[in-house]
Amino acid sequence: MMTATIELESLTCPSCMQKIEAAVKSVSGVAADTVQVLFNSSKVKLNFDENRVSLEDIEKAITRVGYEVQKSRAKPV
Amino acid sequence: MQRLILRSKNKIAAVSGLLLAAAFIHRWTAGSTAFFEGALIIASFLGVLPIALQAYQALRVKVVTIDLLVTLAVLGALAIKNFEESAIVTFLFLFGAYLEQRTLQKTRSAIKELVEMAPETALKLGEDGEFAEVDVEEVEVGDILLVKTGAKVPVDGTVVAGEGSVNEASITGESLPVAKEKGSTVYAGTILDNGTLHIAAERVGEDTTFSKIIELVEEAQDSKSAAERFIDRFARYYTPAVLAVGLVVWLLSRNVELAITVLVLGCPGALVIGVPVSNVAGIGSGARHGVLFKGSEVMGDFSRVDTVVFDKTGTLTVGSPSVAEVEYYGEDRVEALRYLASVERESDHPLAKAVLTAIGEVETYPVANTEVVKGAGVVASVHGRRVAVGNAALMEREQVKLSPTVKAQAAKLEQQGNSLVLTAVDGELKILMGVRDQIRPGVGAVLARLRRLGVKSLIMLSGDNQGTVDAVSRELGLTAAHGNMLPEDKAQYIKTLIGQGHTVAFVGDGVNDSPSLALAHVGIAMGGGTDVAVETSDVVLINSNLERLPHALGLAKATAQNMKQNIFIAVGVVLVLLASLLFSEWMSMSIGMLVHEGSILAVILNGMRLLRFRLPRLTGRA
Numbered sequence: 029m030m031t032a033t034i035e036l037e038s039l040t041c042p043s044c045m046q047k048i049e050a051a052v053k054s055v056s057g058v059a060a061d062t063v064q065v066l067f068n069s070s071k072v073k074l075n076f077d078e079n080r081v082s083l084e085d086i087e088k089a090i091t092r093v094g095y096e097v098q099k100s101r102a103k104p105v
Numbered sequence: 106m107q108r109l110i111l112r113s114k115n116k117i118a119a120v121s122g123l124l125l126a127a128a129f130i131h132r133w134t135a136g137s138t139a140f141f142e143g144a145l146i147i148a149s150f151l152g153v154l155p156i157a158l159q160a161y162q163a164l165r166v167k168v169v170t171i172d173l174l175v176t177l178a179v180l181g182a183l184a185i186k187n188f189e190e191s192a193i194v195t196f197l198f199l200f201g202a203y204l205e206q207r208t209l210q211k212t213r214s215a216i217k218e219l220v221e222m223a224p225e226t227a228l229k230l231g232e233d234g235e236f237a238e239v240d241v242e243e244v245e246v247g248d249i250l251l252v253k254t255g256a257k258v259p260v261d262g263t264v265v266a267g268e269g270s271v272n273e274a275s276i277t278g279e280s281l282p283v284a285k286e287k288g289s290t291v292y293a294g295t296i297l298d299n300g301t302l303h304i305a306a307e308r309v310g311e312d313t314t315f316s317k318i319i320e321l322v323e324e325a326q327d328s329k330s331a332a333e334r335f336i337d338r339f340a341r342y343y344t345p346a347v348l349a350v351g352l353v354v355w356l357l358s359r360n361v362e363l364a365i366t367v368l369v370l371g372c373p374g375a376l377v378i379g380v381p382v383s384n385v386a387g388i389g390s391g392a393r394h395g396v397l398f399k400g401s402e403v404m405g406d407f408s409r410v411d412t413v414v415f416d417k418t419g420t421l422t423v424g425s426p427s428v429a430e431v432e433y434y435g436e437d438r439v440e441a442l443r444y445l446a447s448v449e450r451e452s453d454h455p456l457a458k459a460v461l462t463a464i465g466e467v468e469t470y471p472v473a474n475t476e477v478v479k480g481a482g483v484v485a486s487v488h489g490r491r492v493a494v495g496n497a498a499l500m501e502r503e504q505v506k507l508s509p510t511v512k513a514q515a516a517k518l519e520q521q522g523n524s525l526v527l528t529a530v531d532g533e534l535k536i537l538m539g540v541r542d543q544i545r546p547g548v549g550a551v552l553a554r555l556r557r558l559g560v561k562s563l564i565m566l567s568g569d570n571q572g573t574v575d576a577v578s579r580e581l582g583l584t585a586a587h588g589n590m591l592p593e594d595k596a597q598y599i600k601t602l603i604g605q606g607h608t609v610a611f612v613g614d615g616v617n618d619s620p621s622l623a624l625a626h627v628g629i630a631m632g633g634g635t636d637v638a639v640e641t642s643d644v645v646l647i648n649s650n651l652e653r654l655p656h657a658l659g660l661a662k663a664t665a666q667n668m669k670q671n672i673f674i675a676v677g678v679v680l681v682l683l684a685s686l687l688f689s690e691w692m693s694m695s696i697g698m699l700v701h702e703g704s705i706l707a708v709i710l711n712g713m714r715l716l717r718f719r720l721p722r723l724t725g726r727a
Contacts, residue, residue: 038213040202046163050163050168054166092162094158
């Protein structure tokens with residue numbers, strides 16, 4: 029298990045959170061109940077299983093719903 | 106392509122705004138409907154593009170958003186050839202989003218400024234003995250780093266060589282420079298105003314005090330109160346519900362115009378954003394002034410506090426003894442002080458330190474035949490004269506006569522919580538000093554302000570003896586003060602207060618006060634950001650600055666008030682819109698959108714007022 033912090037472009041609408049949350053949760057390998065979208069600091073925090081999914085795949089899921097990823101890092105839990 | 110459209114959202118808003126203006130100007134001047142309608146159609150299609158795209162992206166992950174409501178409304182308006190409405194609504198929606206983005210950036214600016222103060226590079230001592238610039242993330246514990254004048258301290262560490270003065274405003278909110286020399290601790294994110302320092306890295310990366318503060322603030326801003334969680338859940342079902350209502354209206358009435366007006370009026374906007382916006386502005390404003398609020402729930406509790414409990418004498422007093430009163434007897438005070446200083450200079454007793462600090466720089470004489478009398482004081486010969494420095498017991502032993510006046514003065518000082526230091530030269534009393542742990546400067550004003558802000562009881566709990574505690578309590582006019590208390594007694598006391606129905610804030614420095622901090626409705630930690638106290642508390646006064654306490658309370662009250670105002674605005678607007686749709690003729694889709702966007706901006710601007718929060722000055726009537 030790894031913990032990832034993904035920094036996004038600044039989020040401006042609260043409905044963005046729902047979108048991003050749904051998009052990230054739908055990626056298999058992501059622990060759905062750990063997904064946290066921080067509206068004000070424009071970050072996503074989550075745990076994922078590095079054997080099943082890569083950080084890049086998670087980032088792609090976010091980009092696909094229309095948000096730019098600025099920076100990301102992951103470290104073992 | 107998708108990204109291009111989304112990134113050009115603001116440009117699209119500008120273009121459709123221009124088209125809209127051109128269309129109306131043309132109609133008023135030339136009167137041709139062909140150009141008018143053409144321009145509006147282009148504006149509508151252009152404007153709805155990014156909105157529809159966002160709606161589609163959300164739908165793909167099964168989320169119904171406000172974008173979908175607006176897209177459907179615009180398409181409906183186009184279908185019934187109401188190009189005026191469709192163009193105005195898309196423009197207002199895009200323009201509103203742009204303004205929201207701009208103003209939201211402002212409310213978050215306080216935190217952003219803080220984050221941007223984080224250092225990025227460091228000068229690290231390499232194996233070749235030279236300092237080279239490296240990324241701050243490459244610094245490891247134990248590395249030796251060079252900090253030059255004007256540069257940021259890259260990590261937390263200890264000065265190993267050099268000296269200078271450091272501006273610690275980023276950590277403490279105080280811009281007064283602090284002197285640093287070998288052995289001093291320095292913090293990441295502070296700025297070296299002058300001098301050069303070599304430091305040994307102790308805490309790096311996410312472990313530095315600065316990173317922890319940022320993390321606390323960020324988490325706090327996004328932590329949700331029960332009310333917010335409710336609104337979130339509400340919004341999740343509300344938007345699809347509006348969609349359903351619009352559909353039902355259309356099916357029943359076959360009136361497209363009415364149905365799409367329902368879609369626009371139903372957009373949840375101010376309601377969803379109103380509370381978070383007050384929260385983020387309040388927490389950000391606090392962080393800029395040395396107060397960390399750990400979440401929005403705190404704001405509500407803190408604003409209702411009626412009882413403030415201070416954990417010990419040290420919070421309200423300086424924490425180390427100093428000379429409070431001096432009485433001189435006989436002639437030649439200066440000479441007597443020199444004798445006293447000469448003797449005390451040799452001693453390492455804590456009272457001696459306080460006495461020397463009070464005397465300051467004076468000429469001293471060589472001291473001989475020093476005799477320490479245990480539990481009483483010191484006797485020595487200075488310039489051939491017999492000098493005795495100590496308590497009343499020592500004076501008795503030295504057969505120094507104390508007049509009734511002196512005895513009365515001594516008794517009064519002791520009653521005020523002083524320890525006595527008497528100085529006799531050749532058996533004659535010269536100086537009487539009262540030494541005690543004094544009230545911190547400014548505490549009186551702090552307590553007065555708390556009372557003005559509506560705090561009813563100010564209580565002190567202390568491990569000190571009841572006499573000392575009573576003395577401090579009398580001087581400060583506290584509601585109650587209890588001495589001889591262990592940490593568990595304090596926790597029990599807090600529990601009792603809560604049981605009596607008070608809303609209690611507990612101020613402590615935490616090492617063993619964590620139970621009380623956690624128990625109180627609001628735990629307020631005095632401290633630098635590393636303790637257990639900081640973890641268990643709800644509010645942190647950075648750099649143990651008690652003077653920030655009234656500001657913190659005032660800001661919490663202002664923020665709680667602000668949230669209420671925003672909820673009022675949001676709910677009020679929705680009610681007015683719905684009422685006017687049902688009971689009046691003038692409501693249309695574009696007016697609805699205008700009011701909707703206006704209310705969002707209103708709550709954001711209202712929240713921004715918190716960024717400029719200042720406590721009103723303390724005036725005459727206290």
